[in-house]
Amino acid sequence: MVTIYDIAAELGLSTSTVSRSLNNSNDVNKKTQKRVLDASCKMGYTSNLLASGLRNRRSNTIGVIIPRLNSAFMSGAIAGIENIINQAGYNLVISQSLENVGREVSCTESMLSNRVAGLIVSLAGDIGSSDHFESFEKHGVPVVFFDRVYDNEKYLNIQIDNFKAAYTITDHLAKQGCREIIHITANRLHTVYQHRVNGYLRALENNGIAFNEKMLIKCDLSDAAGKTVAKQILSMGSRPDGIFSANDVCAIGCMTELKKSGISIPKDIAVAGFNDDPDCCLIEPNLTTIGYDAFGMGELSARVMLEQLSDSFAIPARYSVFMPYHVIIRESTKKEKIGLLQFNAI
Amino acid sequence: MVTIYDIAAELGLSTSTVSRSLNNSNDVNKKTQKRVLDASCKMGYTSNLLASGLRNRRSNTIGVIIPRLNSAFMSGAIAGIENIINQAGYNLVISQSLENVGREVSCTESMLSNRVAGLIVSLAGDIGSSDHFESFEKHGVPVVFFDRVYDNEKYLNIQIDNFKAAYTITDHLAKQGCREIIHITANRLHTVYQHRVNGYLRALENNGIAFNEKMLIKCDLSDAAGKTVAKQILSMGSRPDGIFSANDVCAIGCMTELKKSGISIPKDIAVAGFNDDPDCCLIEPNLTTIGYDAFGMGELSARVMLEQLSDSFAIPARYSVFMPYHVIIRESTKKEKIGLLQFNAI
DNA sequence: TTGTATGCGTTATCAC
């Protein structure tokens, strides 16, 4: 491969001048620079980022660790991150923790070995220690968390207010006349889900709905789990009239199965999800849900990262950013009787 | 950061011995190795892959370039690739070309700069020159294409037989009694789509169905495009009784819109897609489609890559692998009259 | 089995 030595030899210059030209330094004659750039082009020069990274003691790569790459939310967030990061001249390394803390740890080790300039993370499902992020902090490598974050102010967190969102959507169900609203949540209570549970509970309380443990169903929030939950619900003594699932996938699995068994939605049971997956508008009736801007969240995470990267001497910021979210009300929670009530109320 | 110098100094050894120990070389005393490993652990050593890569003249990273990260197919394929690649001790860099050849080119440049050990690619939408892959070949960096490949035997291609698959599903539509089957394809005819068109045409021919240009509709295969196509179809003089879309997303968009306008599927129009997205089982009626193993295709691509990587002195292989596919017949193409015919035939 | 010495390609410091 062509190196700066080759270019230097070709033009009778030193490698320093070539390097300066290539890096668009001010300390170089513009004409010389042009000669170098032309030659590098002609000779097919490709910069060696490994050498450059070694010399600079860090690569020009930003690492991303996410639980999984298989949701509209995640691919949207990645697209947002990539958009900002690439513009800034960085590359992206993406790794999946597969919802597994062990894998997350080895991902961080690999990122460390690759001397990433920064790390953007959405945490694996379990709540675990954050030890594996400490070496980054120790070596001045900024870490930004998004969506699934640690529940403390020690880190840079980009998220939505899950408590409020869950509160609002549960409250909506109650206002639609639901009196027995169950909540489907993750079996491993990551803070994200814990906050949603809390919001749900508060909404029940404020609407004078009594809560008992049977109303909280834990599963892995998959489509299959949703179907299983539906069967559970069908066999319940007193059947709920509202379901709030902590994600859309599970809500949709559940709905599909309920429909199969002749349950009418929202008449018999109103259903709400979380995330605003595209599938919400595919299932019939369309699914009420919480929507938030995945692409924007990715972009913001990346921007915060770049900010950290630029003033490396500044005290590392420690704060949480809450992104906006909105409740998207669709047919799956529009109970007809309520429609009438609302009509009368006008 | 701790380096092998630090470990060497700590133990009174040379860096070569430390390096050998860390790399599990045979030329080192097992006891010495253990001392080194213990010390490296205690001291919190993290190998510097930039230095190692510079020395070895290539990184331990495999690059992946794909059009977009937003489909079940792609995330499945990526998961498959990652599964194999990680086991082999490599890392993955993923980049999206966003269906744009220009971006694809800059992705390859960045991969080259990062001195990736190999490159796995699914091509951007357009047919373009393959010049940007030549430098890899020139420098002995293996390139494996999957799904969207160049239409020649010059490269390593992992794909399905799109001609046959399209033939089979079109033939199925014809056998269900459809006499005017339209085909929705991409407006930029990548080979993948060209082959599907060809299979479609052959099936028409073999079923004695006349073809005219109006039966071939070109669009970007998005959900929105599907809806637009539906409106086109509704305004056609002679309405088709069968639709074969080159992907599911578009088929589903189209179906949704047709249903809204009171078209009964499959009675009025039978619809078939391609890919077996999970949404095929969400839309009603469920969508007939072509299914193939995304995860397996990813794994195979990665395996072929590793094979190339291992015998670097072998002549680079040049061949195409065709993965199995299967036609998945669901309600969207089961015309009732045919059901009766089949019943009578028993 | 271990150590010495060198180079991978780049950038930064210093001198001119």
Add this chain to the structure above:
DNA sequence: GTGATAACGCATACAA
């Protein structure tokens, strides 16, 4: 504005 030189951390050819 340019050049000589050293150093980044590691791996290997060669010597011992």
